[in-house]
Amino acid sequence: MATHPGPLTAAPPAIRTSRLVRRFGEREVLREIDLTVGAGEFTALLGRSGSGKSTLLRALSGLDHGVRGSGELAVPERVSLSFQDSRLLPWLRVLDNVVLGLGGRRAEDRGREALAEVGLAGRERSWPHELSGGEQQRAALARALVREPELLLADEPFGALDALTRIKMHGLLRELYERHRPAVLLVTHDVDEAVELADRVLVLEEGRIAVDLAVDLPTPRSRRAPRFQEYRDRLLTALGVHPEPVPSEKNDA
Amino acid sequence: MSETLSRARTATAPPGTPGAPPRERADRPAPTGSGAAPAESARQGHRPRRLGPGRAVPFGRLIGPVLLVAVWWLSSALGYLDPRILSGPGTVLATASDLVSTGRLQDNALVSLQRAALGLLFGVLAGVLLAVVAGLSRSGEYLVDGPLQIKRAIPSLALLPLLILWLGIGEQMKVTVIALGVAVNVYINTYAALTGIDGRHVQLAESLRLGRWTFLRKVVAPGALPGFFVGLRLGVTSAFLGLIVVEQVNATSGIGYMMFQAQQYAQSDVIIVGLVAYGIFGYASDALVRIIERRALSWRHTLAR
Numbered sequence: 132m133a134t135h136p137g138p139l140t141a142a143p144p145a146i147r148t149s150r151l152v153r154r155f156g157e158r159e160v161l162r163e164i165d166l167t168v169g170a171g172e173f174t175a176l177l178g179r180s181g182s183g184k185s186t187l188l189r190a191l192s193g194l195d196h197g198v199r200g201s202g203e204l205a206v207p208e209r210v211s212l213s214f215q216d217s218r219l220l221p222w223l224r225v226l227d228n229v230v231l232g233l234g235g236r237r238a239e240d241r242g243r244e245a246l247a248e249v250g251l252a253g254r255e256r257s258w259p260h261e262l263s264g265g266e267q268q269r270a271a272l273a274r275a276l277v278r279e280p281e282l283l284l285a286d287e288p289f290g291a292l293d294a295l296t297r298i299k300m301h302g303l304l305r306e307l308y309e310r311h312r313p314a315v316l317l318v319t320h321d322v323d324e325a326v327e328l329a330d331r332v333l334v335l336e337e338g339r340i341a342v343d344l345a346v347d348l349p350t351p352r353s354r355r356a357p358r359f360q361e362y363r364d365r366l367l368t369a370l371g372v373h374p375e376p377v378p379s380e381k382n383d384a
Numbered sequence: 385m386s387e388t389l390s391r392a393r394t395a396t397a398p399p400g401t402p403g404a405p406p407r408e409r410a411d412r413p414a415p416t417g418s419g420a421a422p423a424e425s426a427r428q429g430h431r432p433r434r435l436g437p438g439r440a441v442p443f444g445r446l447i448g449p450v451l452l453v454a455v456w457w458l459s460s461a462l463g464y465l466d467p468r469i470l471s472g473p474g475t476v477l478a479t480a481s482d483l484v485s486t487g488r489l490q491d492n493a494l495v496s497l498q499r500a501a502l503g504l505l506f507g508v509l510a511g512v513l514l515a516v517v518a519g520l521s522r523s524g525e526y527l528v529d530g531p532l533q534i535k536r537a538i539p540s541l542a543l544l545p546l547l548i549l550w551l552g553i554g555e556q557m558k559v560t561v562i563a564l565g566v567a568v569n570v571y572i573n574t575y576a577a578l579t580g581i582d583g584r585h586v587q588l589a590e591s592l593r594l595g596r597w598t599f600l601r602k603v604v605a606p607g608a609l610p611g612f613f614v615g616l617r618l619g620v621t622s623a624f625l626g627l628i629v630v631e632q633v634n635a636t637s638g639i640g641y642m643m644f645q646a647q648q649y650a651q652s653d654v655i656i657v658g659l660v661a662y663g664i665f666g667y668a669s670d671a672l673v674r675i676i677e678r679r680a681l682s683w684r685h686t687l688a689r
């Protein structure tokens with residue numbers, strides 16, 4: 132389990148796009164994107180603010196009605212999407228949020244299990260605002276997982292969390308990934324987060340995928356490892372930032 | 385802090401704006417105490433001046449009314465008040481118990497309450513129905529919203545002559561006038577709340593592939609509920625306003641009728657009993673709505689603790 136199995140499984144890919152275009156007015160935000168993400172592959176998507184990461188995710192999740200564009204797009208049946216804010220409905224208790232729209236008699240039990248998995252056992256009857264920011268995000272993760280997604284799309288899910296909570300969430304996400312093995316497309320603006328969590332990192336730039344880098348490091352990954360730094364520097368350079376020579380922790384924040 | 389916020393929300397939400405759902409910052413746990421106070425008090429000597437009002441005294445709100453009654457009592461006891469202009473509190477109390485023992489007060493109050501309740505019932509039903517039609521479908525919006533926004537500009541009471549022409553001066557007209565005012569208030573606020581549903585919640589519902597019915601039940605309805613309650617409270621107020629007016633139009637029963645008659649015989653004590661009865665109705669019904677609101681929006685009210 133330590134090393135990533137790679138897309139050598141016979142399962143069909145979790146994402147396949149071909150010449151995917153999305154435009155707002157005259158501006159082409161996504162320009163003919165050809166992307167394949169294998170089943171069970173953990174991929175991170177980096178890119179400057181405004182580079183179209185969210186646009187791509189919305190297209191993949193089918194939530195971009197009214198946005199003009201073209202191209203082909205194939206995703207699995209069960210796709211979960213998580214947002215930067217936990218987006219729990221404030222008038223539903225945590226468990227009801229997790230099982231929202233979930234059919235079947237066992238829905239509640241499955242919701243409880245999912246909550247236990249993210250460390251929120253016992254908080255089923257809480258209101259969302261009674262949870263801390265990190266707990267809210269974990270509840271959102273439970274809501275995404277309880278649907279047993281083949282593909283998890285996450286748009287900066289840790290963006291609003293404090294540094295300590297983020298570190299914990301990184302561990303949790305990776306752990307849940309190892310256990311359930313959905314394909315993951317994690318949007319982030321944090322290079323360290325991408326290298327730490329993902330087995331493949333993409334950089335979106337000018338509406339195209341400018342970098343497609345496989346991260347071949349054993350997990351759990353240490354940010355101090357020299358090879359970690361190598362990946363990090365390559366990605367920072369690709370993003371147009373000159374990497375600092377001394378390893379710094381301030382990117383965690 | 386959260387307490388002031390939540391009070392401001394319920395007290396000052398203007399008609400037409402749905403009570404915006406409280407935005408919880410995702411990156412911060414719910415506030416538990418006064419935010420910056422400890423840090424400030426650690427700085428010795430130069431403490432910032434308190435700008436808000438001071439601490440609340442228990443039952444402090446009662447001081448004003450009690451003082452008013454005391455002045456009234458005193459001036460009538462000292463003979464400054466002509467009983468034909470304003471009877472003293474003693475006389476009013478005696479008259480009230482008289483009216484109760486003959487059953488006149490209860491009978492009239494019952495008639496008045498029935499009118500208000502029927503008007504409220506029909507008004508709320510109509511208001512919600514129209515808001516749902518206009519809020520959930522485009523064609524409904526085009527058909528319903530325009531006329532109701534126009535109606536909003538015309539006070540219900542201005543329609544009185546027309547309604548009397550159409551419906552006569554019976555109960556039907558009275559209940560209709562009340563219901564109209566209620567319906568407009570409920571409609572405006574519920575409709576605004578329905579169309580103002582948080583787009584992020586809609587996006588969530590779509591990403592979870594909620595069916596239309598689940599979406600309406602779990603996302604739209606609870607999201608619009610605060611707005612509905614704003615409308616309901618305004619509606620209750622308008623119901624009593626309407627009641628007072630219609631009871632002065634050729635009524636033969638009701639609190640308003642009782643007061644109108646008393647005016648002709650210069651019985652200021654009876655008029656005051658009627659006023660107090662109206663006041664109690666208004667206050668009690670508003671309190672009732674607030675209790676219902678508190679229960680229905682309990683997820684919100686835990687914020688204020």
Ligand SMILES: Nc1ncnc2c1ncn2[C@@H]1O[C@H](COP(=O)(O)OP(=O)(O)O)[C@@H](O)[C@H]1O
Pocket residue numbers: 155160178179180181182183184185186187
């Ligand atoms: N609904 C929209 N209407 C018009 N322009 C939009 C809309 N959504 C996004 N854009 C534009 O598309 C570009 C990419 O946005 P987005 O995908 O949100 O970027 P990212 O998530 O990478 O920060 C931005 O320049 C943004 O202004």
Ligand SMILES: [Mg+2]
Pocket residue numbers: 184185186286
């Ligand atoms: Mg974005």
